[in-house]
Amino acid sequence: MTIAAVETQPQLRVVAVGHVDHGKSTMIGRLLHDTGNLPDGKVEELTAASVRRGDTFEWSFALDAMQSERDQAVTIDTTRIWLRTPTRDVVLIDAPGHEEFLRNMVTGASDADAALLLVDAHDGLGEQTRRHVRVLELIGVTHAVVAINKMDRVGYDRARYDAIRRELEQLLEHAGVRPLAFVPTCARDGENLVSIAPAMPWYDGPTVLAAMLAVPPASAARGDGFRLAVQGVVRRDLRRIVVGRVENGTVTVGDRLAAMPGGRIARVAAIASFPETHKTEASAGESIGLEFEGRSFIDRGDVLADVQSPPALTDRFRARLLWLGRAPLRVGDGLRMRYGTRAVAVTVATLDRVLDIGSLDRGGGNEARTNDIADVSFACAETLPIDPVSAHPGLARFVLLDGVDIVAGGTILEALAPERAARSNVVPVAHLLSAGDRRRRGGHRGVVVWLTGLPASGKSTIAMELERRLVEHGASAYVLDGDNVRAGLCSDLGFSREDRIENVRRVGAVAALFADAGTIAIAAFISPYRAGRHAAREATGDDFHEIYIKADADACEARDPKGHYRKARAGELPDFTGITGDYEVPLDPELTLDTTVLSIEASVETLFSYVLRISEVDHTR
Amino acid sequence: MTGGGRTARTAQEALLMNLLDELEARSIAILREAYFRVTPLAMLWSMGKDSTALLWLARKAFFGSVPFPVVLLDTDMELPEVYAFRDELSRSWNLDYRSEHCPPESSVDRTLPPASRAAARKTAGLRELVARERYRGIVVGIRRDEQAMRAKERVFSPRLADGAWDLKHQPPELWDVYHTDIPDDRHLRVHPLLDWTEIDVWRYTKREHIPVVPLYFARDGMRYRSLGEKNITRPIRSNAATIDEIIAELESTRDPERAGRTMDSETEDAFERLRTGGYM
Numbered sequence: 070m071t072i073a074a075v076e077t078q079p080q081l082r083v084v085a086v087g088h089v090d091h092g093k094s095t096m097i098g099r100l101l102h103d104t105g106n107l108p109d110g111k112v113e114e115l116t117a118a119s120v121r122r123g124d125t126f127e128w129s130f131a132l133d134a135m136q137s138e139r140d141q142a143v144t145i146d147t148t149r150i151w152l153r154t155p156t157r158d159v160v161l162i163d164a165p166g167h168e169e170f171l172r173n174m175v176t177g178a179s180d181a182d183a184a185l186l187l188v189d190a191h192d193g194l195g196e197q198t199r200r201h202v203r204v205l206e207l208i209g210v211t212h213a214v215v216a217i218n219k220m221d222r223v224g225y226d227r228a229r230y231d232a233i234r235r236e237l238e239q240l241l242e243h244a245g246v247r248p249l250a251f252v253p254t255c256a257r258d259g260e261n262l263v264s265i266a267p268a269m270p271w272y273d274g275p276t277v278l279a280a281m282l283a284v285p286p287a288s289a290a291r292g293d294g295f296r297l298a299v300q301g302v303v304r305r306d307l308r309r310i311v312v313g314r315v316e317n318g319t320v321t322v323g324d325r326l327a328a329m330p331g332g333r334i335a336r337v338a339a340i341a342s343f344p345e346t347h348k349t350e351a352s353a354g355e356s357i358g359l360e361f362e363g364r365s366f367i368d369r370g371d372v373l374a375d376v377q378s379p380p381a382l383t384d385r386f387r388a389r390l391l392w393l394g395r396a397p398l399r400v401g402d403g404l405r406m407r408y409g410t411r412a413v414a415v416t417v418a419t420l421d422r423v424l425d426i427g428s429l430d431r432g433g434g435n436e437a438r439t440n441d442i443a444d445v446s447f448a449c450a451e452t453l454p455i456d457p458v459s460a461h462p463g464l465a466r467f468v469l470l471d472g473v474d475i476v477a478g479g480t481i482l483e484a485l486a487p488e489r490a491a492r493s494n495v496v497p498v499a500h501l502l503s504a505g506d507r508r509r510r511g512g513h514r515g516v517v518v519w520l521t522g523l524p525a526s527g528k529s530t531i532a533m534e535l536e537r538r539l540v541e542h543g544a545s546a547y548v549l550d551g552d553n554v555r556a557g558l559c560s561d562l563g564f565s566r567e568d569r570i571e572n573v574r575r576v577g578a579v580a581a582l583f584a585d586a587g588t589i590a591i592a593a594f595i596s597p598y599r600a601g602r603h604a605a606r607e608a609t610g611d612d613f614h615e616i617y618i619k620a621d622a623d624a625c626e627a628r629d630p631k632g633h634y635r636k637a638r639a640g641e642l643p644d645f646t647g648i649t650g651d652y653e654v655p656l657d658p659e660l661t662l663d664t665t666v667l668s669i670e671a672s673v674e675t676l677f678s679y680v681l682r683i684s685e686v687d688h689t690r
Numbered sequence: 691m692t693g694g695g696r697t698a699r700t701a702q703e704a705l706l707m708n709l710l711d712e713l714e715a716r717s718i719a720i721l722r723e724a725y726f727r728v729t730p731l732a733m734l735w736s737m738g739k740d741s742t743a744l745l746w747l748a749r750k751a752f753f754g755s756v757p758f759p760v761v762l763l764d765t766d767m768e769l770p771e772v773y774a775f776r777d778e779l780s781r782s783w784n785l786d787y788r789s790e791h792c793p794p795e796s797s798v799d800r801t802l803p804p805a806s807r808a809a810a811r812k813t814a815g816l817r818e819l820v821a822r823e824r825y826r827g828i829v830v831g832i833r834r835d836e837q838a839m840r841a842k843e844r845v846f847s848p849r850l851a852d853g854a855w856d857l858k859h860q861p862p863e864l865w866d867v868y869h870t871d872i873p874d875d876r877h878l879r880v881h882p883l884l885d886w887t888e889i890d891v892w893r894y895t896k897r898e899h900i901p902v903v904p905l906y907f908a909r910d911g912m913r914y915r916s917l918g919e920k921n922i923t924r925p926i927r928s929n930a931a932t933i934d935e936i937i938a939e940l941e942s943t944r945d946p947e948r949a950g951r952t953m954d955s956e957t958e959d960a961f962e963r964l965r966t967g968g969y970m
Contacts, residue, residue, distance in 0.1 A: 080709060109944045148841040149834045151887060160885075172862040176844075179864045208864075300719070301726035305753045312751075314719045343753040355711075356718035358753060369726060393862060407867050410723075466865045473871040478864040 081284055084162040084178045084210065086202075087187035088195030092218045096187060096256035097150060097161050098128030100278065103263040106152050107131060128257065157282050161185075171440050172393050175204055175478060183212040183284040184246070185277070186237075190229055190253070191222040194236055200426050203442050206244040207391055207480065209462055213246050214280040220269065221255045227271045250280035294318050294378035295326065296461050298409035299371040303358065309365050310341045310358040311373075313410070316463040318375065319352040320359070327379050328371040329454035331506045335361040366506070370411040372454045372464065380454040380464070381484035385418065387446045390437075390479025394471060397436040398443065404476065408467035411453070415469075418448040446485060455484040507587035513544050513686040515584035517609045518676075520593045521602060522618030523652055524633050524645070525625040527664040527672065531618060532593035534673040535680065539589055544686050546589040549576055564642075570601055577605025584612050589684050597652045614683055616676065617658040624665050659683075710894050717744070717882040718751040719866065720845055721829070724880040725757060727870045728827030731880075732759045734816075734970065735787075737772045738917045739902050741831035742779070743891050744883055746900045748829075749783065758829075759786045761819060763812040766791070767919035775903045790819045805922040805952040806960050813969045817853045820877050827870075829880045830970045835887045836947055839965045844869075845884055851875040853968030879970075888947050889940045896933040907931050916948050924950045 085093040101107050115130040152159040164177035178184070184205050188198055205213065215237055223229040234251045241248050252261050253269050254277060260266030262277045275283070295318035303310045320326070324337045340348040341358035351357045361367065374380055392398050398417065406415045423434035424442040437443035458465035458480035469477040508514050518535070520528040532548045539546035554576055555562070562568040573596045583590035596602050606613040626634040637645035646652050655661075660679055662672040724731055733748065733756070735741045748756045762776065780787035792815030795807050802810055820828065834841040842857060846868040850856055861869050872878060883891070895902060905914040905925075912925040913936075926949065930936040 105944075107944075148838070150841070151835050173860070176860075176862045176864065300722045303752055303757075305755075310753060312722055314715060341753055343750050354715055356715040356722070356751070463865075466867055468862075468864055468867045468869070470871055473873055475862050475864075475869055478862060478867075 080158045080160060081183065081281070082160045082162060082181045083183050083185050083214075083281055083284070084164055084181035085185045085187065086164055086174065086178065086205065088189065088192075088197040088201075089165075091187045091189040091192070091195065091198075092256045093185075093187050094129030094163055095127065096185070096216065096218065096254070096262070096277070097163050098131035099256050099259050100152060100161070100262055101131055101150060102128070103259050104152055104154060104278065106150075154278070154282060159281055171200070171204070171391075172475075174201065175208065175391060175393075178204055178208045178210055179478070181208075181210050182286075183214065183249075183281070184210050185281065186213045186215045187218045187256075188215065188233055188237065189222075190217050190220045190226075190233060193233055194240070196426060199240060200440065200442075202240055202244045202246060203424060203426065204391060205246050207389055207442060207478075209458070209480070211245065211247060212249055212284055213241065214249050214277060214284070215241075215251045216254045216256070216277055217251060218254045218256050220253045220260070221258065225253070225268045227269075230272075249284060250274050250277075252277050252280060293460075295320050295324070295373070295375040296380075296456065296464055297357075297359075297373040298411075298464060299328075299367055299369055299373060300410050301369045302365075302367070305341075308341070308360055310360055311365070311367050312356070312358045313373070314356045315351055315353050317353050317461055319350060320357075320373075322349045325376050326373045327376050328367045329374055329380055330382050330452050331366070331371065332379075332382075333366055333506045334376060335363065335365065335367065338362045370409070372409060372456075374454070380456045380461075382452050383455055383484045383487045384449045384452050385446060385485035385488055386449075386453075386455050387421070387444065387482045387485055388467070388479050389442065389444050389482055390469065390477045392437040392439060392441045392443060392477050394474075394476030395439060397438045398441075398445070398477070399436045405470040406447070406449075406467050407470065408481070409454075409464050412470075413449055413451060413453060415447040415449050417445050419446045421445060444482070448488060452487070455481060457481055457483050507585075508685070511545055511587040513587075513589070513684040514612060515587040516589055516612040516614060516680070516684045517580045517584045517605070518589060518591045518614050518616060518680055519580070519596070519602065519605060520591065520616045520618050521596045521655060521658075523620060523622055523625045524595060525628045525630060526618045526620040527662075527669060528593040528595075528618045530669055531662070531664075531672050531676060532591045534669070535676055536591055538673065538677045539680065539686075542681070542686065544589055544684065545587060546591060547583060548591045548593060549580055549583070550593040554579070570598065573598070573601035574604055577601070577608045580605065581608040581610075581613075584609055589680060595646050595652070597646050599653045599656070602655070612683075614659040614679075615655055615657075617655040617661040618672075619661050619663040620665050710890065710897060713886055713890055714747065714750070714894070716866075716885065717747050720868075720880065720882040721748055721751040723868055723870075724827055724829060724846075724878075724882075725752070727868075728878055728880065730758070730823065730825050731827040731829065732761050732819075732823070732825050733829035734831070735760045735762055735776075735785075736831075736917070737762070737768070737776050737779075737903060738831075739895060739906060740833065740883055740886075740891055742902060743895055743898075743900055744829070744831040745779075745783070745785070746898060747882065756783070756785055759788050761788045761790050763815045763819075764789045764791050765808050765811050765815075765919055767808060767921060769903075769905060769917070769920045771905050772903055772917060775901070779901060790815050793818070802963070803960060806964060808919040808922055809964050809969050810967070813853070813964065813967055816970075817968060820853060825877055826872075827878045827880050829882065831883045832881055832970055833886050833888070833891075834884050837961060839962050840884075843879075843881055843884055845881050846870055847879045847881065848872050849877050849879060849968065853877075855966050855968065857966060889937060892933055892937050892940065896937070906936065908935075914950065916951055918951050922952050924952070926950055 085097055087093055116126050119126045148163050150161045152161055162177040162181055164174040188194055217230055217233050230253045253272050254261045260268060296316040297313045299311055300313045303312055322337050325334050327334050337359055339360040340351055341360055342348050400417050400420050402417045404415055406413050420435060421444040423437050456464045465481040467479055468475050520532055522528050529550055536546045536548045559572050559575055562572050576592055576594060580590040580592045636642045664672055792811040798807050798810040832840050844860055844863045907913055908928045908931045911927060911929060913928045913930060914925050928939060930939045
């Protein structure tokens, strides 16, 4: 036969797996020989090498070219062999069966479309048989050709074949790996590899080769929408080209894409190529370059997604992993995770279960040891775009690093509710924009500047002047005070203690939203109670700044621009703070402006420069 | 040719494009990962068909210009046509080309068989280059199907401080989540062509119109299938004078690609010794 590479079907990558000594390398060596794929002289060369060592010839020598492997007669590292057949090119990936070398087995498997699983007919399923099947499941290999090998050792007994086949069927079904054939073989003698062996007339299925050639093309379960993990930005002349490989979907010039986790949206202006092809569309699998309209903010680590179906944003997710570290994995362990084009710090939040390889049950356990498969949930300090392996496998695969060592590989099973929102029953609909995005757009941070102090201490005057100065400076600023909130938001509230507490609570919440929207919210309220001001601070977080406008009651009463003190003295304003109500002086304000010492102008100047600093106003704009 | 035959050929060509597109997309993604994650980075160029195809892929990945130095480990023993090809391409592709002159043969391990000594000189030259320029990554155009030891390589393959390959303790390499985190005194070999076969490279060279050294094409019934130093590389018998004829020849041959490279076959473990010592 000719060994012309035939291009009628795409290349197929098959990883050979199974327990140590069940015959993987022998099977591959023999397959190569029987399909005419060994170079001329190879068998003679290997036979000569065997004679020099005083060994008998082994087919596995065709693969185990590594000196030490020949000495130990065991496969240490994964290797690849090209098997050309008249209908399809098969790349055979030989993976070690020894438990010690599982990291190399998983390396080989992670590149495969299907598996060739070997089981010794005499010895039956070994521990590594079970473990390898579980690794196939984890890695995402969904089809397997099974060879029940060394049938000569059991006298080609059909009952033995049937018993092992039943056991394997159960194991594979549990792992979600579809068996394409169970072939009884004797690899050393080439029985049922390429041609049907007369020794087993009761077998009416395909040969190993025929079963491999029938593996259906990879059809990964795919989610909706476009995905591309940004590898980086290439600058060419004045162009800024965002590069990456399309994981899923299609992108067309003019499409709007969201850059996650930030969520800013940009329109595709061009698809760059060299030599220039004026491409207008690109789809899954292509390595592309995208140019965007307007100022570009996209960078390495971002996931570009179509606006309609972006990934979940969360700081918690559940994953399944193969633990390769020497020390056990425990709850609380901090590791670095690489996925997509990001590297992030993660902590093991829960260790849900460790798979019991020996049985089909999902096991328990509070630590994962070397070569265990475990389900864990991770917590992360930052919000991440998370796609589950069922939707976008290429973006759900990760490795874990401890220092410079890879200690695990795994896949993200699902996004969990973000930790910060877990306290309430509100299911958050995450914004597509981050505070950082809004900051870049506005040129400054959104903050709350909370002015507290007695009536007539100068809050409103300072607030209005500050607002004017900031807006003139190009910032976005807005004053919230009694006049504008009581006109609508708080029109149902009076001036009782309860109503005033509620008034401050509402203003605190609104000011937090203003700040989140990117505005400098200036709240000018007496806000007499520490608890109320504390609640407002809680609503905003780090961007809350309490400014104490200090002036004693006598000085304020002397100013009395609105005549409130006079009315209060006349008994017309019950609970008026400063006369009959209590004002709780701030214990630890970010800034104190004593208006009995500073002029209004000096107070405004001091506060203005403070706000420029805390809101990080971009002076270049 | 009948209409049916034409259709079948067209369908085959379309699928072939898919395979080459897939290989190209993957190699470009690897080159970009190397560039964005491993700094400083350099690429080796032997002017052979593989590393020239790799240079072309780098031009595609970075839109016309190769953003890192391109280095020849020069033994002064390349064939004259190879040096001429280098001069022409470094000029027309505007490469940041550099020659690294390898130490003389007298400085290498005398227990190595004679034909392996050029490789040992290159290994020593590469070690000096990495140490002097403090490169963290070296992009190399080797393929898994060339040689059994290269079949065991990783795409991102760490090297020890002295450049040695610790092949018994290779880190796992899962999917395309590549491992670039290495101690400060190490460097990475980056292998974007690992999954390509010899025939893939020729088909891609033809499709993309990539220039090649004319020595690959038969003259007087002989051609070079693999280019090495002039004293240790022999041409093979062949009448393949075009890329199509080379592809047709490769589709039917059972001779290994490096049959003309005497260094591979002098002793059983010659190549393993070279590679673990730091050879490409």
